[in-house]
Amino acid sequence: MKRLRRKRQKAGVVVNGSFSREPDCGKKHKLAEINQALISDPVDIETLRRAAASKGGLLTDELRRKVWPKLLNINVYDLPHKPGRDVRDSHKDYNQVVLDVKRSMKRFPKGMPARERAALQEQLIDIILEVLKQNPQLHYYQGYHDVAVSLLLVVGERMAIALLETLSNFHLRDFMDPTMDSTKHILNYLMPILEQVDRELHDFMVRAEVGTIFALSWLITWYGHVLSEFKHTLRLYDFFLASHPLMPIYLAATIVLHREKEVKQTECDMAMVHHLLSRIPQDLPYELLIGQAQDLFEQYPPPLLAKKAALQSRKSLSISTFQAFQLSTLHQRPDSVLQRLTKAQGSTASRHGLEAALPGDRGQLWGKGNRMVKMAVWGLSATLGAAVFAVAQTALDWGPDVLLQLF
Amino acid sequence: MAEIGSSVEFSGSLSSSALPPPRTRIFKIIVIGDSGVGKTCLTYRFCAGKFPEKTEATIGVDFRERLVEIDGEKIKIQLWDTAGQERFRKSMVQHYYRNVHAVVFVYDVTNAASFRSLPAWIEECKQHALGTEVPRILVGNKCDLQDSIQVGTDVAQQFADTHSMPLFETSAKNPNSQGDSGGANSDHVEAIFMTVAHKLKSQKPLVLSQPPMGSGVTVNLNRGRDDGGDGAKGWGCSSC
Numbered sequence: 001m002k003r004l005r006r007k008r009q010k011a012g013v014v015v016n017g018s019f020s021r022e023p024d025c026g027k028k029h030k031l032a033e034i035n036q037a038l039i040s041d042p043v044d045i046e047t048l049r050r051a052a053a054s055k056g057g058l059l060t061d062e063l064r065r066k067v068w069p070k071l072l073n074i075n076v077y078d079l080p081h082k083p084g085r086d087v088r089d090s091h092k093d094y095n096q097v098v099l100d101v102k103r104s105m106k107r108f109p110k111g112m113p114a115r116e117r118a119a120l121q122e123q124l125i126d127i128i129l130e131v132l133k134q135n136p137q138l139h140y141y142q143g144y145h146d147v148a149v150s151l152l153l154v155v156g157e158r159m160a161i162a163l164l165e166t167l168s169n170f171h172l173r174d175f176m177d178p179t180m181d182s183t184k185h186i187l188n189y190l191m192p193i194l195e196q197v198d199r200e201l202h203d204f205m206v207r208a209e210v211g212t213i214f215a216l217s218w219l220i221t222w223y224g225h226v227l228s229e230f231k232h233t234l235r236l237y238d239f240f241l242a243s244h245p246l247m248p249i250y251l252a253a254t255i256v257l258h259r260e261k262e263v264k265q266t267e268c269d270m271a272m273v274h275h276l277l278s279r280i281p282q283d284l285p286y287e288l289l290i291g292q293a294q295d296l297f298e299q300y301p302p303p304l305l306a307k308k309a310a311l312q313s314r315k316s317l318s319i320s321t322f323q324a325f326q327l328s329t330l331h332q333r334p335d336s337v338l339q340r341l342t343k344a345q346g347s348t349a350s351r352h353g354l355e356a357a358l359p360g361d362r363g364q365l366w367g368k369g370n371r372m373v374k375m376a377v378w379g380l381s382a383t384l385g386a387a388v389f390a391v392a393q394t395a396l397d398w399g400p401d402v403l404l405q406l407f
Numbered sequence: 408m409a410e411i412g413s414s415v416e417f418s419g420s421l422s423s424s425a426l427p428p429p430r431t432r433i434f435k436i437i438v439i440g441d442s443g444v445g446k447t448c449l450t451y452r453f454c455a456g457k458f459p460e461k462t463e464a465t466i467g468v469d470f471r472e473r474l475v476e477i478d479g480e481k482i483k484i485q486l487w488d489t490a491g492q493e494r495f496r497k498s499m500v501q502h503y504y505r506n507v508h509a510v511v512f513v514y515d516v517t518n519a520a521s522f523r524s525l526p527a528w529i530e531e532c533k534q535h536a537l538g539t540e541v542p543r544i545l546v547g548n549k550c551d552l553q554d555s556i557q558v559g560t561d562v563a564q565q566f567a568d569t570h571s572m573p574l575f576e577t578s579a580k581n582p583n584s585q586g587d588s589g590g591a592n593s594d595h596v597e598a599i600f601m602t603v604a605h606k607l608k609s610q611k612p613l614v615l616s617q618p619p620m621g622s623g624v625t626v627n628l629n630r631g632r633d634d635g636g637d638g639a640k641g642w643g644c645s646s647c
Contacts, residue, residue: 100463142491217466278470
């Protein structure tokens with residue numbers, strides 16, 4: 001197996017294959033850099049992308065609430081309204097969404113009281129259906145709820161709708177076709193990458209006829225479905241939000257390559273190899289693999305793979321729209337300006353106030369009063385990232401997410 | 408992933424460090440049916456011997472395995488647990504229909520829609536060239552939920568007869584409970600898969616494991632089954 005080389009020095013971050021210790025000043029430096037990038041006008045999106053991909057990702061949920069919207073070109077002062085009660089009316093995917101969300105308990109923090117979890121699950125159903133309703137071209141797939149919950153837990157309901165909607169129309173677009181043919185097409189990039197790096201491993205897997213379905217849930221949930229530690233999921237979300245839509249496939253390749261010895265030692269049989277690979281080890285060296293995925297992406301960019309593997313026959317919406325999407329993120333105003341502009345317009349000023357965070361007339365859905373209060377607090381914490389930043393742009397709050405821990 | 412799909416489902420002898428004896432037969436059984444009918448619970452229940460605390464949506468295909476002994480012969484039972492959502496079955500799961508030796512159709516006795524989908528699932532199998540010579544069984548799951556039963560045993564039995572399949576009603580959650588509608592039953596989940604295994608064993612000795620680190624060519628096992636003769640009709644015990 002050819003060793004992957006780390007050749008780039010990521011913004012202020014120690015790389016060079018040695019990740020064992022990182023001086024705290026690196027983290028502080030990174031934090032300052034991110035905040036500087038956020039107040040630049042236009043927002044320094046390149047720095048934000050680099051920070052999201054480099055060691056440690058975006059570091060805190062507080063920062064994620066500020067940076068994720070920028071990575072997706074979303075104005076946090078003009079967020080969608082909370083879904084109305086009618087969002088659940090007669091949607092063709094309603095039953096499937098409810099079924100999947102109700103049994104997604106594992107996605108929520110372990111200590112979270114059942115009632116709070118239940119309330120968030122209701123929100124999760126709403127935000128998924130809201131995005132689907134507003135975008136009839138998008139079709140629900142099992143696993144979409146894993147993406148949605150990862151966003152919801154960090155940014156709260158309204159921002160999650162905005163993020164999910166943009167992601168669904170770009171990065172996840174291929175998975176949301178009426179059929180999964182485009183998804184299969186994206187999975188087809190996996191073997192050519194392996195072939196480039198480790199032909200022996202590639203050939204072994206071809207002989208085993210293992211296919212690529214073992215990586216399906218990795219791809220379409222951005223690993224949210226298979227990782228038990230939420231912090232690892234978030235780390236990968238930072239990375240993928242800042243990357244090309246095919247990056248999850250490159251990461252899948254690094255994971256398979258990382259387990260090369262295990263794979264080759266297993267019986268050359270579809271079932272055995274599928275079983276081995278589909279069980280993702282929970283102690284993967286994520287930072288190392290992320291770096292390797294970036295290297296692979298540079299060495300073997302998608303067009304090269306497409307040519308080699310005759311993959312170009314099918315058009316991927318996620319890939320073909322990516323350049324335009326990236327360009328669209330280049331001219332964003334910092335939040336302070338956005339807030340001023342939005343206020344000046346006056347039209348949407350009430351959207352981000354406390355009143356918008358309250359569940360309003362949806363008491364019926366939430367049931368008991370106590371939950372109402374908690375939900376209101378939750379709504380607050382969701383918009384907090386934006387609010388705090390607007391009040392004090394330089395706030396370097398390193399502390400834990402106190403509000404998040406209320407639950 | 409901790410509860411489901413961990414190595415607890417594997418007996419130690421199946422790990423790569425101790426390959427099974429070269430002639431251990433493998434029975435591959437695919438488990439299909441609508442989303443939420445309990446396919447994951449059933450397969451987990453059989454392979455791990457207990458009801459999983461939480462199951463999540465299956466994305467794509469999951470694989471579980473158990474080594475059993477039938478009439479002194481050690482046999483590996485491989486269960487392929489599939490995603491229920493239609494979009495997965497249309498383009499993703501086909502790969503796993505290949506070389507399958509038996510099919511388990513699952514519906515939820517408390518969900519009439521899942522029962523009405525069965526013809527579509529049967530059709531699905533036909534499209535993948537799994538004919539009636541491949542043993543098939545029908546499982547009505549969740550019969551511990553007595554109060555919300557929507558699919559009566561009579562209707563299900565009639566359907567099963569029409570399609571020459573034995574019917575089992577069970578509960579992966581509580582297989583020994585009062586949950587059956589036809590009398591006292593022992594552990595049905597165990598019985599379901601063991602019935603299939605016995606049926607497969609009684610057929611010609613078709614299924615050989617591949618030699619360790621072997622050529623990777625799967626032995627084609629389907630041929631012998633055509634002259635297995637009796638098809639599915641009347642085999643097994645329709646005990647519900």
